[in-house]
Amino acid sequence: MIGVIGVIDMPRQAREKSSTGIYHIMLRGINRQKIFEEDKDRQKFMETILQYKTISNYKLYGYCLMDNHVHLLIRETNEAISKVIKRISSSYVYWYNQKYDRCGHLFQERYKSEVVETKAYFLTALRYIHQNPVKARMIKDIETYFWSSYNDYIDHPVITDIDFALEIFSIDRQIAIELFKKHSKENNRDQCLDYKESINTSDDEIMKCLNQLGIRTVSELQRLEKEHRNNIIRKIKNVKGCTITDLTGTINLSLCPYPCVP
Structure with a gap:
């Protein structure tokens, strides 16, 4: 079947079955x-x-x-x-x-x-x-x-x-x-x-900065209004060694970009 971007959609490969369970x-x-x-x-x-x-x-x-x-x-x-x-x-x-x-x-x-x-x-x-x-x-x-x-x-x-x-x-x-x-x-x-463990110094430093800015958890940051959240992100981008990739991974920018409404 052809997908919307013209690429054939391939089924996921079946997981290998363990003989021992x-x-x-x-x-x-x-x-x-x-x-x-x-x-x-x-x-x-x-x-x-x-x-x-x-x-x-x-x-x-x-x-x-x-x-x-x-x-x-x-x-x-x-x-x-x-x-x-x-x-x-x-x-x-x-x-x-x-x-x-x-x-x-x-x-x-x-x-x-x-x-x-x-x-x-x-x-x-x-x-x-x-x-x-x-x-x-x-x-x-x-x-x-x-x-x-x-x-x-x-x-x-x-x-x-x-x-x-x-x-x-x-x-x-x-x-x-x-x-x-x-x-x-x-x-x-x-x-x-x-799998390479994803614990690194950038993660720790970013979380320390969030804590110093009054944000206790990643989930709390994700629930902020967009403008407030972006101001926080701009501040922690100044952390030494912190990249956009680090930020995306640590605070999960792609998840719930706006406050969730019940």
């Missing part, structure tokens, strides 16, 4: 939009995961909540992974939009995924997920990051199904935990999902 999933904020403004938002996302874990009966082997994206290591059971992710993302976005009085998309429409077919790659993906905050230079030790499943493996699990991974290392639980810790902290060049 295990997938590494990444949900990203649209245009690098922050999806968590504060820890209460992260807590709500975790509550949403738990809610649909009960409903959809999936296995959650690992997770990591970053500022503008989320990693999940999931095994589908009686419900397809696409439906699981749709349930989680739609529920969270509905709550988030109500909380911050915003409209429109929050997540990039098509989530990224890769199949996990072997135990070796499963452990690689799990390590990659847990090392996300370290590689993004947010922390130095994965044990200090609260919003990942790492400490579920070390201590009492809250939401994570830890048995599958630990039994790969050893049937002896204490030995398995020690081997898991060693594996998780190994230096590596893992590049799962071929």
Whole structure:
């Protein structure tokens, strides 16, 4: 079928089906939009995961909540992974939009995924997920990051199904935990999902400037009247090293350019 600009519309390529039912999933904020403004938002996302874990009966082997994206290591059971992710993302976005009085998309429409077919790659993906905050230079030790499943493996699990991974290392639980810790902290060049973390100095500096100008969150900026918002943007353009691309990504200029009217 010919589109309006004279280009043949090609159907999206079907996602690869995992023979094990295990997938590494990444949900990203649209245009690098922050999806968590504060820890209460992260807590709500975790509550949403738990809610649909009960409903959809999936296995959650690992997770990591970053500022503008989320990693999940999931095994589908009686419900397809696409439906699981749709349930989680739609529920969270509905709550988030109500909380911050915003409209429109929050997540990039098509989530990224890769199949996990072997135990070796499963452990690689799990390590990659847990090392996300370290590689993004947010922390130095994965044990200090609260919003990942790492400490579920070390201590009492809250939401994570830890048995599958630990039994790969050893049937002896204490030995398995020690081997898991060693594996998780190994230096590596893992590049799962071929994604470069989008945490950078410009993002941090822009947010500091917004805070100094009395704007607490990106969502608050997006709700301002156009003229007021543009005045704020002109001021933060003076941040050292800040480019139009940085601004577009950090504050998501393409989303809801005018205040949303109920």
